[in-house]
Amino acid sequence: MKPLGKKFFNQPAVDLAKALLGKQLVFGKLKGTIVETEAYLYKDDPGCHASRGITARNAPMFGPAGHAYVYFIYGMYHCFNIVSGKTGEGEAVLIRALEPVDGIPLMQRRRKTAKIENLCSGPGKLTQAFAITRKHNNMSLFEPQPGSGTANFLQVYDNKIKPEITASTRIGLSAGKELELRFFITGNRFVSKQ
DNA sequence: CCAACGATGGTCT
């Protein structure tokens, strides 16, 4: 399978959130299938970080699609998003859960558990398992950082899967909680919550 | 099984 290019990411957040399901997130020797996502929109979405305009934290959301937006939450965890849409709009897709595929022993060490279902079944868990931090904020997923080669290069690989998708409201929000912008592979046991 | 709660620090008002 091949890494997805710039064009794939350049679609509206809802479309990208659905299109990412079944694709594989690859980071060095680590690989996982994306099974749960959430869309954060540039318009009429009070739950979106970008909804009140550009700030130091959310600036990557206003940048080009296919770049990472990584932020620190609850003093402890990181959340990993992929910027979508058109440059300047301010929208992104939160990666909420992966089904572990390769590099499971390393994930188990980082997560301090042997249970496969508990390695990447939540946004804070998968960033721990993959060691994604603010260092990766604003990095491109479709071309390596100038100078650093393929090290630290997060990529999304195509996968010939057309999963059945279930939609629901997003998790953990106080604003915009009624919008059905969470998507997951129907019945998958690695999603954060049915 | 599940609901409640505390940890912990960056960001924004």
Next chain:
DNA sequence: GACCATCGTTGGC
């Protein structure tokens, strides 16, 4: 000073 796109633990049944 309040809030937060979370998670592991605790204590109930």
